[in-house]
Amino acid sequence: MENTRQDIFTQIEHWAKDLSGPNILWINGFPGAGKSAIASSAVAHFRASHRLGSFFFFERSKALSQTPSALWRRVAYDLSQIYPTARNMIVAKLKEDEAVVSTANIIQLFNELVRLPLSSKVEFPAGRMPIVVIDALDECGGLDGSRSIYRRHLLNTIKQWSYLQPSFKLLVTSRIENDISQVFQSISDSVVSIELFTGSSVSLKSASDIGFYLSNSFAEVRNEYSSLSALEWPGVEAIKALTDQAAGLFIWAKTIVDFVKEGDPTEQLEQILLGNLSKGSIDELYCLILKIAFKNPSPKVKKAIQMITGTIIAVKTPVSSNDVLALYPSVILPIMMEYVCRGLKSVLAADSITLQFSHQSFIDFLTCSQKCPPEYRFQASVQNQQLCIACLELMESNLCFNICRLQTSHLCNDDVPDINKLVQKYIPSQLHYACHFWADHLGQTQYEERIIKDIQRFIYTKFLFWLEVLSLTKKMQLCSMALTQVATWVEVSIGLFLYMQ
Incomplete structure (x- = not known):
């Protein structure tokens, strides 16, 4: 909100104007302290003053798409759009090696598309030295947190940023977590830290x-x-x-x-x-909100709440309420969906067409807080098993030959008139999701004989139709990855099952 956090913004402005001081600003604090709000306001301020080089806001629910590679590609693109001399160097590098933009080596991508162009004798307009803003670094890598290889790669590139000239600024917000703190401590000469105090230490x-x-x-x-x-x-x-x-x-x-x-x-x-x-105590507040919103809930309501909230947490990409209804048609009815979403409205993102929680702290409450009622607590293996079965059932019911009703099979997909409209019409978002992510959920599921039978039936009767959907949605690379996950899951799960007998 305007006219709040003025003391923080004064410190940010001082850091931004000091072109010979530390080039990294780390704004840190506990969940809910207002880090993202400050980052959003900083982006608006830097844009107005023509100093915004780029910005990237991580979200735990979008871990598959919001990767370090996506971050630095975005930064390189934004810098090339704003600063012509940087653009010339980046374009020259892409002409020299087109593969660098899609390399799996994140350090190489960062060095060649970001660090080297900025390290060279690139002329930037006076008073317009770029500032890059990264919000919620701790959410990179999704639920894996500090175990995520994405997060480790991102922290390594931030260490590389510290070697740039002091005039190239990087503003980062995150929670105070061990791996993140250790990295910033290792480059402390290049870092200014602002902690947002809460609890008894609140200013x-x-x-x-x-x-x-x-x-x-x-x-x-x-x-x-x-x-x-x-x-x-x-x-x-x-x-x-x-x-x-x-x-x-x-x-x-x-x-x-x-x-x-x-x-x-x-x-x-x-x-x-x-x-x-x-x-x-944000956890006590969430407990009270659930208690008030769902007074004396029946077992059916409790199950619906757990399935809906669990789905929002476990899905690999955000889904809509209609997608959830399609995934669980016999368990969650429209009236129940509406009732639960209405009760959760104060913790759901208000301006999103998909189901997302407005703040990571509510996800933390459901996943790891001792204060969360057991009937609502997120259980990763159970939720992924439910999603895996739901995806397999959805594909069983909806996959068919020539799903998009193409007039001929003699044309490449890209040559078919209105192919994108046909895909959108005949492959609804929930089927799209099921085809892309069923194997990901399988990999996080415990052995169950029913799932073995469902997979066997899918391979025998729907496999080719699944490949057709992957082709039409330009995701054929998922095929080998999915089959590898299936083979690994079957081998490990059956091995454990036999060992337990």
Whole structure:
């Protein structure tokens, strides 16, 4: 929100203008401290001042597409668009070696398309030295976290950035995690660190900013209700109490505001104030929201909540509510889908056509918090097994010969008139997902005889039709990868099964 975090932005501006000082700024803090909001505001500011070189926001749910390679290709492209001299060097490198843009060697890609062009005698306009912004570095690699090879490669390239001239700036936000902290400590001479304190260490300025945010947000709510517009609802004491409970966590304050907007605002807020929440405990807040949204849920509702939230976490690329309904047609009905999504509205991304949680902290709550009710807790092997079976059943029901109703098989796909429209019409998004990712979910599934039989039936009756979909969606490279995963899974799973007998 405008007029908040001014102390932080003053420090960012000082770092950005110091062209002889450290060239990396690491903004770090616990989940919900406001790192991404600061990064978004910084991007807008640098763009307005003509210093934005590039920006990249990692999301854990998009780990397959948001890779270090994608990051540095984006940076190289953006730099070439803004700075002609950099463009000349990057184009020359691509002419010399076209394969570099698709290399699996991320260090090579970074060095040849980013580091070398910036290290050479490239002329940049005075006052327009580029600043690159990377948000949520800790979300690179998805749920694998520090175990992810993607994340290790990314951290290595950030170390390489520290060897560039001080005038080439890199702003990074992340949580404070061991592998990330160790890398920044190893290049400490090139790094300025800003920690966003929360809990008992929260600064008076951060607390004031949260109070300002709450006051303005509740004023917007108040203006929507004529019965509240003449009052000073919720009052200074309530704002003060909520600010104190937030303990520096902007996501805590935002979640409260979103929750209050989802019903009678006075009643919603009263339930929060009477909840006796610990200071800064986002997990306790999520527990209370689930308890209020789903009062005395039946076993069927609990199962639906766990399946829907688990699917949002486990899918390899974001899916829509219609995709979830198509994957579980006999388990989750439309009315149940609508009911669950309505109850989760305060933690779902508001402006997304796909189902995504608005903040990583809610995923953490479901996956590893001891405060999460057991009936809602994410179970990776169970969820991946459900998705694997759902994908196999969906392909069994929908794959067929000549799925796009092509008039002839004598043309290459790209030569077929309106091929993209045909693919979109006849291969719905849920079938698209099932064909691309069923084997990925299989690889994270425990042995079950039913799955062996489903795979056997799929290979015997639908294999060629699956290949057709991979060809039409330009993903034929997934075939060998999927079959390798199947072979490995069968070998390991049957071996373990026989060992246990």
